[in-house]
Amino acid sequence: MSAADLPDAETLVRRLLEQLREVIGPETALVGIRTGGAWLAERLHRELGIGVPLGTLDVSFYRDDYERRGLKTDVKPSEIPFDVEGRDILLIDDVLYTGRTIRAAVNELFDYGRPARIRLATLVDRGGRELPVAAAFVGAVISLPGGENINLERDAEGRFRLSVMRP
Amino acid sequence: MKIHIKNGRLVDPQNGVDAVRDLYVAAGKIAGVGSRPGGFTPNRVIDATGLVVCPGLVDLAARLREPGFEYKATLESEMRAAVAGGVTSLACPPDTDPPLDEPGLVEMLKYKAKILNQAHVYPVGALTQGLKGERLTEMAELRDAGCIAYSHADEPLTDTLVLMRALQYAATFGFSVWLRPEDAFLVRRGVAHDGEVAARLGLAGIPAVAETVALARILQLARETGARVHLCRVSSAEGVDMVRGAKERGLPVSCDVSINHVYLSEMDIGFFDSNAHLIPPLRTARDRDALREGLRSGTIDALCSDHTPVDDDAKQIPFGESEAGATGLELLLPLALKWAEECGVSLQQALAKVTHAPARIMGIDAGHLSPGATADVCVFDPDAWWRVEPGALLSQGKNTPFAGLEMRGQVRFTLVGGHIVFEA
Amino acid sequence: MQANPQLDKEGKLQHLLSIEGLPAPVLTQILDTAASFVGVTEREVKKVPLLRGKAIFNLFFEPSTRTRTTFEIAAKRLSADVVNLNISTSSQTKGESLLDTIDNLSAMHADMFIVRHAESGAPYLIARHLRPGIHVINAGDGRHAHPTQALLDMYTIRHYKKEFRDLRVAIVGDLLHSRVARSQVHALSILGVPEIRVVAPKTLLPAQVERLGVHVFHDMAEGLRDVDVVLMLRLQNERMQGALLPSAQEYFKYYGLTPDKLARARPDAIVMHPGPMNRGVEIDSAVADGPQSVILPQVTFGIAVRMAVMSILAGSSPPAAND
Numbered sequence: 001m002s003a004a005d006l007p008d009a010e011t012l013v014r015r016l017l018e019q020l021r022e023v024i025g026p027e028t029a030l031v032g033i034r035t036g037g038a039w040l041a042e043r044l045h046r047e048l049g050i051g052v053p054l055g056t057l058d059v060s061f062y063r064d065d066y067e068r069r070g071l072k073t074d075v076k077p078s079e080i081p082f083d084v085e086g087r088d089i090l091l092i093d094d095v096l097y098t099g100r101t102i103r104a105a106v107n108e109l110f111d112y113g114r115p116a117r118i119r120l121a122t123l124v125d126r127g128g129r130e131l132p133v134a135a136a137f138v139g140a141v142i143s144l145p146g147g148e149n150i151n152l153e154r155d156a157e158g159r160f161r162l163s164v165m166r167p
Numbered sequence: 168m169k170i171h172i173k174n175g176r177l178v179d180p181q182n183g184v185d186a187v188r189d190l191y192v193a194a195g196k197i198a199g200v201g202s203r204p205g206g207f208t209p210n211r212v213i214d215a216t217g218l219v220v221c222p223g224l225v226d227l228a229a230r231l232r233e234p235g236f237e238y239k240a241t242l243e244s245e246m247r248a249a250v251a252g253g254v255t256s257l258a259c260p261p262d263t264d265p266p267l268d269e270p271g272l273v274e275m276l277k278y279k280a281k282i283l284n285q286a287h288v289y290p291v292g293a294l295t296q297g298l299k300g301e302r303l304t305e306m307a308e309l310r311d312a313g314c315i316a317y318s319h320a321d322e323p324l325t326d327t328l329v330l331m332r333a334l335q336y337a338a339t340f341g342f343s344v345w346l347r348p349e350d351a352f353l354v355r356r357g358v359a360h361d362g363e364v365a366a367r368l369g370l371a372g373i374p375a376v377a378e379t380v381a382l383a384r385i386l387q388l389a390r391e392t393g394a395r396v397h398l399c400r401v402s403s404a405e406g407v408d409m410v411r412g413a414k415e416r417g418l419p420v421s422c423d424v425s426i427n428h429v430y431l432s433e434m435d436i437g438f439f440d441s442n443a444h445l446i447p448p449l450r451t452a453r454d455r456d457a458l459r460e461g462l463r464s465g466t467i468d469a470l471c472s473d474h475t476p477v478d479d480d481a482k483q484i485p486f487g488e489s490e491a492g493a494t495g496l497e498l499l500l501p502l503a504l505k506w507a508e509e510c511g512v513s514l515q516q517a518l519a520k521v522t523h524a525p526a527r528i529m530g531i532d533a534g535h536l537s538p539g540a541t542a543d544v545c546v547f548d549p550d551a552w553w554r555v556e557p558g559a560l561l562s563q564g565k566n567t568p569f570a571g572l573e574m575r576g577q578v579r580f581t582l583v584g585g586h587i588v589f590e591a
Numbered sequence: 592m593q594a595n596p597q598l599d600k601e602g603k604l605q606h607l608l609s610i611e612g613l614p615a616p617v618l619t620q621i622l623d624t625a626a627s628f629v630g631v632t633e634r635e636v637k638k639v640p641l642l643r644g645k646a647i648f649n650l651f652f653e654p655s656t657r658t659r660t661t662f663e664i665a666a667k668r669l670s671a672d673v674v675n676l677n678i679s680t681s682s683q684t685k686g687e688s689l690l691d692t693i694d695n696l697s698a699m700h701a702d703m704f705i706v707r708h709a710e711s712g713a714p715y716l717i718a719r720h721l722r723p724g725i726h727v728i729n730a731g732d733g734r735h736a737h738p739t740q741a742l743l744d745m746y747t748i749r750h751y752k753k754e755f756r757d758l759r760v761a762i763v764g765d766l767l768h769s770r771v772a773r774s775q776v777h778a779l780s781i782l783g784v785p786e787i788r789v790v791a792p793k794t795l796l797p798a799q800v801e802r803l804g805v806h807v808f809h810d811m812a813e814g815l816r817d818v819d820v821v822l823m824l825r826l827q828n829e830r831m832q833g834a835l836l837p838s839a840q841e842y843f844k845y846y847g848l849t850p851d852k853l854a855r856a857r858p859d860a861i862v863m864h865p866g867p868m869n870r871g872v873e874i875d876s877a878v879a880d881g882p883q884s885v886i887l888p889q890v891t892f893g894i895a896v897r898m899a900v901m902s903i904l905a906g907s908s909p910p911a912a913n914d
Binding site: 058060061062066067069070071073074075076077078079107108110111112113 | 623635638641906
């Protein structure tokens with residue numbers, strides 16, 4: 001797939017916003033997964049006017065590929081500025097692929113408390129799942145050959161763009 | 168056995184010879200130099216074309232570890248190492264277990280060495296009983312048993328009165344006393360030169376003043392008592408200065424340095440390499456340069472191996488707990504040659520430092536190739552390169568800070584008393 | 592000469608033996624990672640699964656309950672299995688050698704050794720002896736180094752002062768015998784502190800200490816003038832023997848940190864101490880418990896810093912052969 005075939009990220013954001021507006025309650029919290037998911041969550045949090053402060057996860061300490069890849073050099077602190085116990089949580093990521101990152105994020109969330117519910121929202125679902133993970137809200141479903149990766153970029157004005165990375 | 172060594176470059180520093188000359192050996196003696204003695208029919212001819220033929224090396228300090236430390240080395244293993252290194256006469260310090268403080272021990276050592284029929288072994292007797300620094304040994308008896316000098320090895324001799332009495336007594340008989348200048352109080356538990364490296368690595372330091380304070384004491388006592396004093400293993404620039412001053416004032420002292428201290432400095436400790444744990448400690452690059460220059464100018468008379476085989480168990484432990492010392496018999500010749508090359512010193516002058524100069528200090532008739540002399544000869548290839556592989560050394564001590572380095576100069580034949588005891 | 596075993600050919604940290612020679616980005620990475628772990632230790636569940644299934648051996652040849660405990664807590668918060676071994680040096684000399692001990696423990700599938708030893712350089716010997724993939728953290732060796740202590744000190748300084756590049760830091764006390772001070776000096780200079788001072792009587796300074804890049808002061812009032820950070824060192828009681836110092840009283844009078852001496856430093860200066868403190872010998876209680884003291888936060892940060900070091904090291908194992 002070439003960059004020209006990729007959907008426009010801004011359109012996908014609007015699509016997601018429409019879906020999420022329907023399901024947001026007053027106690028719903030947004031949690032973005034670094035880095036792309038955190039950018040996206042920041043945007044959604046603002047546009048949806050959510051009252052609960054935004055959470056951010058860096059799942060480095062929960063990844064299952066630590067044995068093979070080690071710790072990445074730029075780990076940032078996770079910030080969950082609300083009580084997770086009994087919370088309705090919307091987990092936000094940019095691209096859903098194997099599901100391993102989501103597994104790590106869910107595990108990390110549980111170390112902050114026992115949420116009432118976690119639902120997953122993602123801008124792109126590119127298939128290739130290796131774990132029983134499904135997103136409740138999706139901007140677009142795309143099929144991509146293994147080995148290629150979709151990447152979310154954010155420019156200086158905060159506009160999103162999708163790109164394809166080949167190894 | 169008659170041996171004809173032909174076409175070699177004969178270097179005999181004592182006789183001022185450096186020329187291509189044939190050497191003739193018969194009945195254990197040098198039978199002729201340059202011209203064939205009448206009626207000489209060799210049993211063996213050694214073609215020494217391209218090789219250097221020189222007196223067998225004389226080493227002022229080689230620990231053979233017998234008696235008492237046979238797990239570190241044996242007379243047999245170290246004598247093989249000696250002749251492989253071209254060393255045909257060696258002095259062994261008295262710090263065996265028990266120390267060489269009784270005639271019986273000295274006779275036993277001489278006897279065991281003699282039946283091995285390799286290098287000549289010259290024991291250095293203990294200056295005090297048990298090297299405890301309290302009571303004098305029977306020096307005259309020890310001389311009769313075969314001791315050529317008296318020393319305190321690396322054991323502290325803190326009581327100045329005992330040292331003065333020992334020097335007076337030795338002077339009575341004209342005996343030579345070999346002392347390594349070091350103030351025990353300033354050493355304490357020190358394991359490295361008290362400088363930048365020890366500060367960085369957190370190793371307890373031995374300052375250079377530990378040497379100079381002791382040197383001042385020895386030099387004053389030598390002057391006072393008239394004893395013949397030989398200073399062992401000088402290690403600091405200030406120490407070299409003091410020896411030079413003493414010699415200029417006419418004090419009859421001599422001085423040696425080890426091959427380790429001529430090449431290495433405190434930097435070679437690197438990250439706690441226990442092979443660089445030596446006595447005295449490796450000092451600064453400035454000290455090392457002063458030692459090299461002192462050796463060149465003659466302030467330092469002789470170069471020695473300070474051969475100290477240490478077992479692995481005593482080295483494979485933290486630096487500060489490890490036993491000091493390095494193997495050296497097989498490195499004496501190539502390191503003497505390297506010093507000569509790097510300091511622009513002639514081959515003759517370099518070989519003097521490991522042949523007739525140490526022989527003179529020991530008071531033995533060796534280290535030269537005059538007709539009629541005992542035929543102790545070293546034949547070596549001055550251009551052969553070899554790599555120091557600890558496992559390949561013949562000494563039982565494999566510990567050397569020179570491991571892995573390339574050496575130039577390899578022994579081909581060693582003759583002791585006219586017999587070929589080593590051939591490569 | 593033997594190479595430094597702490598970095599591999601690609602410059603990746605394999606062991607933490609000394610601060611000396613580490614590139615600034617490696618130190619910064621450790622401090623940044625530690626910041627993430629500080630967040631973890633403030634949560635409901637103070638544990639992450641990173642080192643699940645790893646065996647970490649706390650190998651203390653010199654007793655130190657405090658340091659051993661901080662490493663133990665750090666390892667447990669990373670979900671590692673921790674084995675504590677206190678091996679007195681007297682039993683060592685009687686029985687097996689240091690490397691025999693290490694061989695035995697390696698055979699028990701240790702992944703990491705935390706080593707405290709009374710002899711400088713002992714962790715180097717161990718690190719060189721181990722097969723690749725087993726890591727060593729130096730928890731203090733003789734007078735040589737105590738790298739995790741220095742790192743937690745740097746974390747604390749950064750926490751309160753944000754930047755290193757404009758700071759004036761004074762290290763006060765027994766530098767001669769201090770592994771902490773040696774590691775602090777290296778860490779401060781690698782991180783770009785422009786002025787490092789040491790304050791001590793001449794008997795407590797190593798030879799040529801100025802070659803480490805520090806300014807030497809013998810007068811504490813002068814040495815503390817306008818500094819931003821005061822790093823106090825512990826004075827062992829046995830220093831009163833061996834002619835290093837006449838008495839604890841005289842030492843306290845001239846080199847103990849009292850409120851009036853601290854008044855020479857900048858008003859916002861922070862005071863640190865590696866512990867355990869000798870109150871009334873090197874530090875006055877009024878300072879130790881005073882508003883400028885950050886001695887307790889140091890302890891808290893120490894756990895996060897040790898978690899960071901462990902997780903960076905354990906993650907730099909070579910890939911398995913079938914990977």
